Amino acid sequence: MAEAPAKKAITYHFHPEWEEEFIFTLVKDKCVCMLCHQTQALSKRGNLERHHNTNHPKFKDIFPPKSAIRAKRVLELKSGLKVQQSLFVKPVNRLKAATEASFRVSHLLAKHKKPFTDGELMKEAMAIVANTVFNDFKNKDDIKAALSSVPLGPATVTRRVESLSEDVDQQVLRDLARCEYFSVQLDESLDVTDTAQLIDSTTKEDFLTVLHLKDRTRGEDIFKEFKKYVQDNKVPIIKLVAITTDGAPAMHGVRLGFVALCRNDSAFPEFMTYHCVIHQQALVGKVLDFSHVMSLVVKLINSIRAKALQHHLFKALMDELDASYGDLILHADVRWLSRGKVLQRFVDLLPNIKTFLSTRNEVHEELSNGAWLLDLGFMTDITAKLNALNTELQGKNRHLSHMISAVNAFKAKLCVWTTHLNSRKLTHFPNLEKMTQAIQDKDAFHPDQYCAHLDKVAADIMEDITTFVSNPFQSTDVMKREKFPLLTACALKLSAYFGSTYLCEMAFSQMKIIKSKYRSCLTDVHLTDCLRLAVCSYEPNYKELADTILSQPSH
Known part of the structure; x- marks a missing residue:
């Protein structure tokens, strides 16, 4: 036996004229009586008429149908209903805004690497600002109440950071799923x-x-x-x-x-x-064996800065001599750019360091040795150049092609510097030039030995990792993915390399x-x-x- 066909659901629509006829209005797909605020699930004329005649039979006596006073009264009731609803909606919106604000502040704290407990400090700061800046505002109490409602307790900030991290993590994973x-x-x-x-x-x-x-x-x-x-x-x-x-x-x-x-x-x-x-x-710099220079530099700096009294006396001497730098800086092996900065500061303060050491009756023959001073000047210059390359290779959006270009440019500069050194032109080596002018024995300068060091750097610097197709999609007329699928796939892969x-x-x-x-x-x-x-x-x-x-x- 065949089953009876299912009855089709009937859709009822609210008619605007029912507002004045039965004093009903439509709120979020529900019919609401503007007199008693009761709701009707279905927008059926019979339901609305029955409710109005049963619960409000005297309304038509006071406000006759199709009269001006009835129309005016309906507008007043409808406006009052909206105001009453807004009284409930506004607190909800304010709570939502306060919750969103707590997420944003928690993200700010995490961005700046602050502990979870600093949320309370932020809230205290907001209260101080509100009391000071908004004190003459008419709605100052509302502003203060809104700021004080933002939840920023340690437990709340912790939960917010967890939710924010999960949201960001999901975005990253979605992009991984979509990428080629x-x-x-x-x-x-x-x-x-x-x-x-x-x-x-x-x-x-x-x-x-x-x-x-x-x-x-x-x-x-x-x-x-x-x-x-x-x-x-x-x-x-x-x-x-x-x-x-x-x-x-x-x-x-x-x-x-x-x-x-x-x-x-x-x-x-x-x-x-x-x-x-x-x-x-960074490893290339290690092929330059100038340990006899660096060991003494580090030793002297540590001897000055290790003891508080010696450090204090040295700084006092710098103030007295009106030196360009007020102090030495320490060398740290774990920091790539530290060595160059330490050497440059040491060279600039070398006369002051000699003066300070003489007050302690401390003698280091190397500080008067022409060959050692020349090595110091050369090492300071070449380390500064390696640091400049290092800095250029760092940072975001440094694609492999840019890095290889920077390395190749450095190789080309090494050839130029070697040529200039062989001809005794020291334009690119200011510290070495400074030392050649300061030493008494002018014959101590042998440019060929420093050229050998530059050749060693050029020989040991990293080889190109790969050739790179640079921006193959710049011109759609020349390069189309449909026409060159293998080449474009290769370019996309290379562009993904770190x-x-x-x-x-x-x-x-x-x-x-x-x-x-x-x-x-x-x-x-x-x-x-x-x-x-x-x-x-x-x-x-x-x-x-x-x-x-x-x-x-x-x-």
């Missing part, structure tokens, strides 16, 4: 509690995640954590085209290095891997500030959340986040 190719850069460092932290960044030059290595930091440990992250977050690893690392054994071990393990895993595609260009450039691990290094610098000795108990999860918000360029969806939670005023 991506590459990663990885680097490992220790936090203030000596916990190894491995940072990943993606081809959009943004932060991906922190992997917390609790035990050992071998290649298999790094691979295990990375593979787990890829699987848990459904990262499309098949789109990976390149991995950039710092060249450590744990990364590039032949059999058990991270890269080797990735190549041997069937889930990974074929990909390029190479040593960070900036790390390579030339350095600069983003990782930058993130480590931020991590040192976030997880300082004053916040050493920060959990790994919260460290990841804070670091992501501090370095990521993605903007969280504040309004959507505010709509997902129940807004409550601050207590």
Whole structure:
């Protein structure tokens, strides 16, 4: 037996003339009586008429149908209903705004690497501003109440940071799913509690995640954590085209290095891997064997600055001599640009340093030795040039082509500098020129020995990693994806390559500030959340986040 066809649902529409006839109006698809505020689920004429005649039978006696006074009364009732509804809507909107404001302030705190407890300080500051700036405003009480309703307690800020981090993380993962190719850069460092932290960044030059290595930091440990992250977050690893690392054994071990393990895993595609260009450039400086210069410079600086009294006396001497610099700066091996700055400051203050050492009856023959002073001048100049290259290679949006161009330009400059040195032109070596003028033995200057050092730098500087197709889509007439699919795919892959691990290094610098000795108990999860918000360029969806939670005023 065939089933009876289902009845088609009937749709009832509200007619505008019913407002004056039955004193009903439509609010959010529901018929609301403007006299008693009761609602009718269906917009049926019979329902509205029955309700009006049953509950308000005397209304037609006071306000006759189709009369001017009835029309005026309906407008008054309708306006009053809107005002009454706004009284309920406004507090809800204010709570939503306060919740959104708490998200924005929490993001600001995380961006500036501030602790969660600073939310209360921000709120106290807002209260001071409100009491001072808005004191003469007529609505000052409303302003103060609105600011005081923003929830910024430590627990609230913590939850907000967690939600913001999750939102940004999902945006990054969505972009990874949509992109055609991506590459990663990885680097490992220790936090203030000596916990190894491995940072990943993606081809959009943004932060991906922190992997917390609790035990050992071998290649298999790094691979295990990375593979787990890829699987848990459904990262499309098949789109990976390149991995950039710092060249450590744990990364590039032949059999058990991270890269080797990735190549041997069937889930990974074929990909390029190479040593960070900036790390390579920093290693080039080590081929210059001027330890006899640097050791004495560091020794003298430490002897002056290590003891408070000596340091105080030296600064007093600088003030007395009206030196251009008021003090020496310390050298740190872990900072790439430190050596050049220390040497330049030392050279500029050398006469003052000699004067200060003489007051202590301290003699160092090297400071009067022409050959040593010439080496000092040359090392100061070449280190400054290497620092300039290093700085040019750093920063965001430094594509591989730009880095290779910078390195090739430096190679060309080395040839020019060598030619000038051979002809005793010291225009590009101001400190070396200064020392040749200061020493008494003019025969101590042998340009050929410094040219040999420049040749060594040119020979050991990194080789080009790859040739690069520069902006192949600039002209659509010349290059079309449909016409040259293989070439465009190759260009897209190359454009995804990272030339350095600069983003990782930058993130480590931020991590040192976030997880300082004053916040050493920060959990790994919260460290990841804070670091992501501090370095990521993605903007969280504040309004959507505010709509997902129940807004409550601050207590």
